[in-house]
Structures are given as structure tokens and as C-alpha cells.
Amino acid sequence: MSRLEYSSKDIQGFEQRYRARFINSLGGYKSLSLIGTRSRAGNTNLAVFNSFFHIGANPPLFGFIVRPDSVERHTLSNILETSIFTVNHVREEFYVAAHQTSARYEGNVSEFGAVGLTEEFKPGYYAPFVAESEVKIGAAFRQRIDIAQNGTVMILAEIKYVSIPEASLEEDGYIDLEAAGTVTCSGLDSYHRTERIGRLTYAKPETMPQLIKKPGIE
Amino acid sequence: MSRLEYSSKDIQGFEQRYRARFINSLGGYKSLSLIGTRSRAGNTNLAVFNSFFHIGANPPLFGFIVRPDSVERHTLSNILETSIFTVNHVREEFYVAAHQTSARYEGNVSEFGAVGLTEEFKPGYYAPFVAESEVKIGAAFRQRIDIAQNGTVMILAEIKYVSIPEASLEEDGYIDLEAAGTVTCSGLDSYHRTERIGRLTYAKPETMPQLIKKPGIE
Numbered sequence: 454m455s456r457l458e459y460s461s462k463d464i465q466g467f468e469q470r471y472r473a474r475f476i477n478s479l480g481g482y483k484s485l486s487l488i489g490t491r492s493r494a495g496n497t498n499l500a501v502f503n504s505f506f507h508i509g510a511n512p513p514l515f516g517f518i519v520r521p522d523s524v525e526r527h528t529l530s531n532i533l534e535t536s537i538f539t540v541n542h543v544r545e546e547f548y549v550a551a552h553q554t555s556a557r558y559e560g561n562v563s564e565f566g567a568v569g570l571t572e573e574f575k576p577g578y579y580a581p582f583v584a585e586s587e588v589k590i591g592a593a594f595r596q597r598i599d600i601a602q603n604g605t606v607m608i609l610a611e612i613k614y615v616s617i618p619e620a621s622l623e624e625d626g627y628i629d630l631e632a633a634g635t636v637t638c639s640g641l642d643s644y645h646r647t648e649r650i651g652r653l654t655y656a657k658p659e660t661m662p663q664l665i666k667k668p669g670i671e
Numbered sequence: 672m673s674r675l676e677y678s679s680k681d682i683q684g685f686e687q688r689y690r691a692r693f694i695n696s697l698g699g700y701k702s703l704s705l706i707g708t709r710s711r712a713g714n715t716n717l718a719v720f721n722s723f724f725h726i727g728a729n730p731p732l733f734g735f736i737v738r739p740d741s742v743e744r745h746t747l748s749n750i751l752e753t754s755i756f757t758v759n760h761v762r763e764e765f766y767v768a769a770h771q772t773s774a775r776y777e778g779n780v781s782e783f784g785a786v787g788l789t790e791e792f793k794p795g796y797y798a799p800f801v802a803e804s805e806v807k808i809g810a811a812f813r814q815r816i817d818i819a820q821n822g823t824v825m826i827l828a829e830i831k832y833v834s835i836p837e838a839s840l841e842e843d844g845y846i847d848l849e850a851a852g853t854v855t856c857s858g859l860d861s862y863h864r865t866e867r868i869g870r871l872t873y874a875k876p877e878t879m880p881q882l883i884k885k886p887g888i889e
Contacts, residue, residue: 457840459833464731471844474771474852476728479808479833480844481702481760482855482865483725505722506703508736508858509821511692511715513682516825518726538826542699549880561794567876588696596818600827603727607734607825609818612682619673626689627858628696637700637855637865641870642846645865647700650763650854652861656774658785 478640485638486569487551488517489539489581490531497572498527499564501551505540513612514595518605529606532670536594536609538581541586544634545621549642572651578614589616620622623667627652675761695709696858700769703856705769705788707757707799708749713730715799716789717782719769725757731830734815736823741773754804754812755797758829762852790864807834807853841885845870852865 467475472496484505490498495560502525508514519529536642544569550568558567565572575591580587598607621632630647637645653662685693695848697802702723708716717803742799750756768786776785789802795810800807809832816825825862838880848865855863871880 455837456805457835458761461829461831464833465729467844472731473728474844475833476731476830477725477843478848479731479758479806479830480723480725480733481704481806481848482700483854484699484704484766495781504726505698506722506724506734506736507698508823510691511683511687512820513690513694513697514818514820515698515851516724517775518724540697544736547870549871552880553874556876557875562876566725585828588692588697588699595820600726600732600825602730602732602813604725609820611679612694612697613679614695615674615677615682619675622675626685626692626696627861628693628700631863633848634721636868639848641872643845643870644868645849646868647855647857649864650766650862650864653767653770654808654860655860656771658776658780658825662770 461660475642482637482639482645484635485543485551485644487541487543487554487583487586488528489541489572490528491535492527492531495535496530496561497563497565499554499568499570499581499583500525500528500553501543508609514609515592515612516609517605518607520605521605524555527609532594532608533597535579538592538594539578539580539582539588540592541583542588542630542633542635544585544587545636545646546634547585548636550641553646573612582639587618587621588630588635589627590614685780688800696752699853700857700863703761703769703854703862705759705761705772705801706746707759707801709753710745710749711752714779715770715781715783716749716786717786717799717801718743718746719761719772726827730775732812732827733830734825734827736825738823739866740822742773742822747826748810750826751815753797756812757798757800758808758810758854759801760848760851762803762805763854763864764852765803766854770860770862773882793832795864800834805839806848806853807813807833
């Protein structure tokens with residue numbers, strides 16, 4: 454296969470939107486979720502994010518990146534006001550609506566109504582979940598880290614509540630995201646369904662990993 | 672579909688490995704890459720990571736999480752020693768070898784030889800690339816952020832070099848990762864190939880996004 458190589462200087466020379474598409478593609482496939490928030494005044498907000506990253510399981514911590522000069526600013530201000538937000542996986546049935554939450558709606562328009570997704574409230578949870586979503590997480594703000602290099606903000610948060618389809622949970626704690634219909638994305642605008650290649654056993658130096666078989670499957 | 676719900680307390684009560692599998696599944700599909708490093712003494716190291724997240728395109732910045740008490744400690748110490756490392760996408764042909772880099776090899780054993788992947792050196796680059804990888808990134812260390820909550824370390828880095836197959840680059844800067852054979856992962860040990868649903872046009876409030884068609888395709 455013929456190959457292309459780029460230096461730092463080449464990348465700096467790219468037209469701005471071209472560079473954004475190119476650099477956003479380099480991270481590989483990404484977590485795709487809708488973050489639901491609600492301002493102290495009661496306005497709900499929904500925004501698509503693809504920078505969710507796992508930090509640790511005990512306590513259950515994750516992070517994501519917010520661009521305060523974008524439509525994501527409501528997500529940031531609501532989280533800083535109320536500390537509570539939701540993370541909702543995206544299914545193929547509503548990936549277009551999820552993408553559409555990134556449009557710059559004016560004023561207090563809620564993206565829920567604008568894109569046709571349904572707010573779902575749970576007792577003790579101020580922020581809205583997405584009713585159409587199969588994997589739903591309730592989260593609490595823990596720390597804000599400002600990235601000096603480009604003015605973005607990293608939010609660290611703790612998982613406080615989880616709701617999943619019973620059929621997606623495997624015996625060992627793994628959640629089968631294909632059973633839950635979760636999709637993935639790449640670049641700025643590409644969406645993908647997945648097909649499992651395999652689960653592998655814990656890696657040890659002496660042996661190569663083996664495929665994990667489901668109970669009852671030869 | 673019947674559903675399962677978990678509170679913070681439920682999650683705290685999980686057995687440790689069960690909790691790790693469960694919480695690691697909640698982020699959705701993840702970036703899957705091999706990070707190549709080389710110590711000042713010349714020993715190469717290769718480790719699989721799935722926490723790569725995009726921070727910005729100008730300058731091209733990304734981050735990832737390292738657990739200093741794990742096999743990942745060599746990756747961290749080599750990056751802090753030399754500032755230079757590589758990020759290499761994983762293809763289905765070698766996903767088992769990629770997984771196997773997470774085994775605890777003793778002393779100065781290089782994971783390249785141990786798992787059967789090939790070191791590739793490029794002029795001016797101290798760290799090794801993975802020859803079998805189709806999407807290769809050369810990166811420079813920019814900042815270390817210690818996460819007080821659980822002792823993990825976040826590395827922020829800048830993309831300085833990119834090598835991709837010519838056939839994967841689309842006209843607008845998007846890199847077609849399916850053309851490059853990049854795979855994704857979920858949880859701690861599950862690997863997946865993907866199938867594109869579609870690329871969508873930039874979201875605007877007045878209209879719903881449309882599918883982006885490749886030139887010449889109706």
C-alpha cells in the first residue's frame with residue numbers, strides 16, 4: 454500500500470477544517486455518548502461527546518474534554534452549577550439526532566425537544582437521562598482541570614448510578630455493548646456499528662491469550 | 672427489555688475484578704493503540720492503551736492515562752526520560768499480540784520480541800514504531816497531570832508526525848479507519864471490527880444533517 458507522511462509543519466499548514474477532520478481521525482474509534490445537564494434555572498441541555506475516557510474503577514472515575522467556546526459551554530456551566538449530569542450511550546436508531554445536538558441552538562432551546570429525544574427523570578437525579586438510550590450513567594462532578602495549551606477544560610467525574618439492559622450483562626461483569634446497541638464514531642462525523650472479533654483472557658508472560666467463550670457455547 | 676440498576680453502594684460492593692470489567696465497559700467503544708517507547712539505555716517497550724482522547728487540532732494535542740503501578744510504568748518512565756513516543760493503531764491481524772503486551776514481562780524483555788511485532792525506526796525518531804501498524808503517529812510529551820483521586824497519571828502530548836495509507840485519506844481530511852483496518856475495543860478484553868453507518872454533514876439548527884456521499888457515489 455502506498456503511504457503518506459506528514460511532519461508537524463505539514464499539519465500546521467493544513468486548512469483549519471481539513472486539519473480538524475484529519476487530527477480527529479487519528480485517535481481511532483471513540484466513545485460516543487450524550488451528556489444531559491440542567492441549569493439551576495431548570496433548562497435542560499443535551500450534547501454529544503466523544504472524548505469520554507476511563508480513569509479508574511475504584512472509585513469509578515472518568516473524564517472528558519469540553520470546549521468552552523463551543524455549544525458545549527452549556528454543558529460545562531450546568532455541571533459547574535449543579536455538579537450532576539448524565540452520560541447516555543447512542544444507538545443506531547438515533548445517531549442522527551445525537552449528531553444534531555451539536556448544532557448551535559439559540560438561547561434556552563433544549564436540544565431534547567429540538568432533535569426529538571425524550572427527557573427521563575429519576576428520583577434524586579436533577580439532570581435528565583435520555584429515555585431512548587439503553588446504557589445510562591448518573592455522574593457527579595469531581596474536578597476541573599484547565600488545559601493551558603489550548604483553553605479546553607477537562608472534567609473529572611465519578612459514576613454514581615448505572616442502568617443497563619439485563620440481557621447485556623455477562624457473568625463476569627463485562628457489559629456486552631453490542632447487545633445494548635451502542636455504536637461508535639470516528640473523526641468528527643462518522644458513525645459505525647461493531648461486530649465482536651473476540652474477548653481474550655488476562656495476559657500472562659508464559660502463554661498467549663485465549664478466546665473467552667460464553668458458558669454453554671463450544 | 673428488563674433492566675438492571677446500580678447505585679454507588681452497589682458498585683462499591685462488587686468483587687474487584689468484576690467491578691473493573693463492569694466500569695471499563697461503561698465508556699463505550701474505545702481507541703485501541705500500541706504505545707512504543709525506548710529508555711535512555713536503549714531498551715524498547717510496547718504497551719496497549721485504550722484511553723487515548725482528542726484534546727485539540729491546533730496544536731494537535733491528545734492525552735492518555737497511565738497506571739504507574741502496572742506494566743504501564745515503563746511507558747511512563749521512558750516518556751519522561753526521552754519525551755518521544757509513538758502511537759500505532761491495531762489491526763485485526765495482530766490484536767492478540769497487542770493484548771499480550773499487557774502481560775508482566777520481567778526485566779528488560781521488550782514486548783516487541785515477546786509478542787512477535789516488529790520495531791520500525793524512522794530518521795530523527797528515537798522511539799520505535801510498529802511496522803505491522805497502518806496508522807502511525809509520532810508524539811512529543813507536553814505535560815504530566817497527576818490525578819490525586821486514584822494515583823493515575825495523565826500524559827498530554829503533541830502529534831509531530833503521521834504516517835497513513837494513501838487509500839485511507841479522503842478529500843476533506845477525514846481518515847477512513849476501516850480502509851486502514853483499525854479495530855476498536857470495549858471493556859478490558861473485548862475487540863471489535865466496525866462497519867460504517869454513515870458520515871453526517873455539519874449540524875445546523877435549521878436543518879437535519881445529511882449523509883456525506885463520496886465523490887462519484889450516488
